[in-house]
Amino acid sequence: MSIVTKETPAKDLVEIKNLKKYFPIRKGILNRTVGHVKAVDGVSLTIKQGETFGLVGESGCGKSTLGRVILQLQHATGGELHFDGQDLLTMNSRELRALREEMQIIFQDPFGSLNPRFHVRNIIGEPLRIHRGMSSNEIDREVVRLMELVGLDASRRNRYPHEFSGGQRQRIGIARAIALNPKFIVADEAVSALDVSVQSQVINLLMRLQKDLGLTYLFIAHGLNVVRHISDRVGVMYLGKLVEVGETESLFAKPLHPYTAALLSAIPKPRISDRRERIVLQGDVPSPANPPSGCRFHTRCPFAQSKCSEVEPQLTEVVPGRQVACHYPLG
């Protein structure tokens, strides 16, 4: 196996245990809570310093919510969440704000995530003003440095976002995210909206910045090709649960969970030699407000047995470095 081993065993930067995020469903004139959408339902994982952890799954599986809860942009319903040894769930908002220097997010939509009425200089410089209290001269110098770092023409810093293309706008979002020299960045579908030729430029940029600045990424995407390229480890989510976690190469080469296998086989490969039989899943993803009993995947699983609808499988380590939540793993 060709796993790139890092010299020193990296420490855990993000530790999550049994993390939950439920959104209440309210109905009627009394606005009573009639149920919950269990967007993230008991997820445990660790992200090591300096690695890229890829999180994949279909829409509605809770991967974006998980990213936001980790950054405490949304409060957790339950569980434990540690960042760099500090318990995020017991912090007050002042302490959290200080910690936000260390963790940042890059959003999917390069059109919606930049304020159209701000100059690019102010967009990138805003975190510096808020967190560092820099003077405008200092900010200007720093903005120039950041724009050059992400491959933007710094002479255009006094322009508005609409004057930039999609790829350039995503670079602005990246410059803003790295402005405070964070340790950890959540990239939530950061390249999904970009065309292939521009996407590859941004992927290269993210990988170069990781190397130069020692960043740790949580890379959330539904595009499995991109995740495979950029991630050291990958977690697969289905209906609010992690169903499989493993090193990228071994997970892509030999998926153990039937859902992972189906997801991987569904990717259309840009090669004609690969026109092959696919596992085509029947039906749609069930509603997270009312997930199936037992294993949540059993309604669509081609290998489901009676046990699967009764007992919920736990995420367990089957091979070193490889966890899977399935009663009857493949292989």
Place this chain on the structure above:
Amino acid sequence: MAGRILQIRDLTTGFVTEKGIVKATDKVSLQLEKGQTLCLVGESGSGKSVTALSIMRLIDYAGGMVLEGSIEFHGKDLAQIGQDELRKIRGDKIAMIFQDPMSALNPVFTIGDQIAESLRLHRGLSDSAAWKEAVELLRLVGIPDPALRAKQYSHELSGGMCQRVVIAIALACRPDLLIADEPTTALDVTVQAQILDLLRNLKDELGMSIILITHDMGVAAEMADRIAVMYAGVIVEEGTVQEIFNNPSHPYTVGLLQSIPGLDGDRGKELFTIQGSIPGLGQIPTGCRFHPRCPHAMDICRSQEPSDYWITQDHRAACWLFEDNKVNKSNQRKVKGGV
């Protein structure tokens, strides 16, 4: 050829703007045989959708117009006939499906009504016969419980289901040509796989031809018989799916294929990139439109637009690199970009 159902010659489509007419496609030529799938691939703004809308002449409603060229469908030039006649062809002989199935359906009518509508209009069926046929069509596109589903509204269905309904509407009159504009882009991969399978099976079953517009080379590899690669309003390369993937020739196609991440053995390595970004329609470069981003750009590329050169008898590329290329010459010069 007898089996040819569509022949587009030099199609130029433009939009009127404050700065004059902006051409969204420029001299696009394509042909499609019966029962075949042609994929139009390219990045945003390359003119794929405008080409599709021009075939249907729906571009007239989107503020554009066909400026030049002919669109021969079953021997009729769609660029010349009036909207009344076009209306009879649209939805009957040529049908179209769009990217976002949710917004393609009318939220205030049941899905059965929406399928039945085109049956009543084009095939003159009675209400009850149209409804019966609508339920049959829902069954054909793989919707479970079709009789029940026909009475539901679009918001009660998932995205994948809605796309099946849209396909059912498109198939209602058994069209000869189905134009699918990014039909799976808004869907998850597992649902995308279902819809692609469905389209392939229906094509074989009903013997239609398909023009599939996609930005995903993976989808094109899986579905296409022929592929046309578009860039900034022109077709830069066209050929069989085997030719395009095994012997990509235009530097843009080569770059596009090399930029795709996630192929075996390249994890963590730097990806190939095409420098710069796609030009806007107002700022089309002179000469070859790709020359500012092309690693092989020569002097002639900056000043003169290349015409189509043949790579093989069935494979063309609009690139000066192939000017001397004589297909019949034995010492055919194969130029591969990015090497």
